[in-house]
Amino acid sequence: MTDVQQMQPAWLAGAWKETAKSFPVVSPFSGEVVANVADCGEQEARLAADQACQAFSEWRGQTAFARAELLERWYQAMLAHDQEIARLMAQEMGKPVSEGLGEVRYAASFLRWFAEEAKRVAGEFLPSQSARKRLWILKQPVGPVYAITPWNFPAAMVTRKVAPALAAGCSVILKPAEESPLTALYLARLWAEVGGLPAAFQVLPASDPAPLSRVLMADSRIRKLTFTGSTEVGLMLYQEAAKTLKRVSLELGGGAPVLVFDDADLDAALSGVLTAKFRNVGQSCVAANRIYVQRDIYAAFSKRYAELAEQLKVGDPLRPETQIGPLVSRQAVDKVKRHLEDALDRGATLLTGGRTEGLTVWPTVLADVPREALAVSEETFGPLAPLIPFGSEEEAVQLANRGQAGLAAYVWTRDLRRTLLTSEALEFGIVGVNDGVPSTANAPFGGVKFSGLGREGGHEGIAEYLETKFVSIDLP
Ligand code: NAD
Numbered sequence: 001m002t003d004v005q006q007m008q009p010a011w012l013a014g015a016w017k018e019t020a021k022s023f024p025v026v027s028p029f030s031g032e033v034v035a036n037v038a039d040c041g042e043q044e045a046r047l048a049a050d051q052a053c054q055a056f057s058e059w060r061g062q063t064a065f066a067r068a069e070l071l072e073r074w075y076q077a078m079l080a081h082d083q084e085i086a087r088l089m090a091q092e093m094g095k096p097v098s099e100g101l102g103e104v105r106y107a108a109s110f111l112r113w114f115a116e117e118a119k120r121v122a123g124e125f126l127p128s129q130s131a132r133k134r135l136w137i138l139k140q141p142v143g144p145v146y147a148i149t150p151w152n153f154p155a156a157m158v159t160r161k162v163a164p165a166l167a168a169g170c171s172v173i174l175k176p177a178e179e180s181p182l183t184a185l186y187l188a189r190l191w192a193e194v195g196g197l198p199a200a201f202q203v204l205p206a207s208d209p210a211p212l213s214r215v216l217m218a219d220s221r222i223r224k225l226t227f228t229g230s231t232e233v234g235l236m237l238y239q240e241a242a243k244t245l246k247r248v249s250l251e252l253g254g255g256a257p258v259l260v261f262d263d264a265d266l267d268a269a270l271s272g273v274l275t276a277k278f279r280n281v282g283q284s285c286v287a288a289n290r291i292y293v294q295r296d297i298y299a300a301f302s303k304r305y306a307e308l309a310e311q312l313k314v315g316d317p318l319r320p321e322t323q324i325g326p327l328v329s330r331q332a333v334d335k336v337k338r339h340l341e342d343a344l345d346r347g348a349t350l351l352t353g354g355r356t357e358g359l360t361v362w363p364t365v366l367a368d369v370p371r372e373a374l375a376v377s378e379e380t381f382g383p384l385a386p387l388i389p390f391g392s393e394e395e396a397v398q399l400a401n402r403g404q405a406g407l408a409a410y411v412w413t414r415d416l417r418r419t420l421l422t423s424e425a426l427e428f429g430i431v432g433v434n435d436g437v438p439s440t441a442n443a444p445f446g447g448v449k450f451s452g453l454g455r456e457g458g459h460e461g462i463a464e465y466l467e468t469k470f471v472s473i474d475l476p
Pocket of ligand 1: 148150176177229230231233234251252254255284285381447452
């Protein structure tokens with residue numbers, strides 16, 4: 001039997017466990033089966049929940065310093081295996097290896113940051129009106145956590161949730177996306193190798209997320225849901241979570257606007273907007289989705305932007321020089337095509353791209369896209385860049401704030417007044433000013449409006465996994 005035919009077991013109840021069924025993970029570039037993975041359902045979910053509860057009492061009992069030490073070792077192990085993880089991501093979801101190596105560093109940085117934060121979870125003593133009373137506030141882990149992650153950042157979306165949860169003293173059951181379970185299972189292997197408490201972190205791949213999720217969502221012992229994915233699924237899970245009053249963190253869809261003002265450093269804006277759009281082939285929740293450029297510089301910007309997009313190297317994600325790999329699925333390709341055709345039908349001009357082969361879509365730039373086009377009003381999640389001219393600063397902010405998304409927005413300007421006023425006026429959780437890659441482990445990441453609830457990273461990230469307890473002590 002080859003490796004591919006052998007079932008990759010789930011990391012369940014502190015051990016590697018095979019299941020009755022398995023499902024294939026298929027490379028979006030070659031179409032070949034990369035692995036067959038254990039397919040977890042209701043039975044595995046019940047076992048995982050019992051184990052997560054047991055592990056929780058043990059894990060929370062360890063000192064913050066001991067938990068921090070383990071996270072730090074896990075961080076080192078991830079960096080030591082960066083090539084393997086980047087290759088796995090390239091195989092299972094098509095991210096170019098060069099970019100995958102960057103994701104490994106970013107993903108690992110959450111382990112280190114929350115190892116540090118674990119040691120800074122502190123309570124307080126409050127002044128009391130009564131000389132006899134002492135008012136003690138303490139922070140405690142919320143309990144076992146159910147985490148659901150998407151395929152677009154198979155390593156970082158996992159560590160961004162699991163690191164703060166474990167740092168706070170919670171146990172975690174992770175359900176990775178069906179497209180990208182291999183990276184998550186590899187992280188579990190490293191967790192076990194560095195001596196992590198086995199059942200404090202469990203990974204349950206599933207071809208169908210619903211049956212397993214129903215069990216965990218209905219279990220009142222699971223105290224927290226943390227989800228990253230589409231707004232549609234997030235809203236459904238939010239309603240489910242209400243039935244057992246779970247704490248909820250939701251990182252949902254983006255649709256980021258970009259505002260390029262005429263006082264911007266044009267070279268910096270071109271390169272920043274290129275990264276903000278085409279990183280991960282546009283499959284990022286903070287990806288630039290609609291690019292508004294001020295009228296005076298619109299023609300020059302459009303021409304040069306299309307030239308730069310055309311130079312991006314398209315190909316096999318396993319080759320080191322590749323910058324643009326395949327999209328994750330046929331549906332993803334169809335969505336890009338639908339947005340492209342809709343924009344062209346409405347009178348947009350194709351400056352470059354539009355070509356498709358298999359699941360690969362060449363970087364595509366459209367000029368003069370009408371504001372009602374699907375590529376502007378919906379999240380494309382692919383390598384399609386619609387350019388739209390605007391006149392005044394006020395109009396730009398109004399256009400940016402249109403719609404339900406509120407995750408990330410970008411501004412290119414050298415004007416301080418404009419920097420401050422637009423940053424304040426934009427209804428988004430993250431604003432990148434002259435910065436196309438604003439996310440970092442030590443800052444809070446998350447959205448407003450229909451882009452989510454709660455924050456990951458920063459001091460806020462660990463607070464999502466802590467309860468506040470008030471102890472009032474009347475001295476005898
Ligand atoms: P998706 O919602 O289809 O899937 C995400 C996860 O939810 C997967 O693990 C999937 O198996 C699971 N899921 C789907 N249906 C479920 C159900 N009924 N019960 C339980 N789990 C279920 O999203 P996607 O298309 O894979 O991911 C892309 C979306 O994620 C985009 O909208 C993107 O903006 C968003 N995203 C947001 C962030 C953020 O931080 N805000 C980060 C990455 C991706």
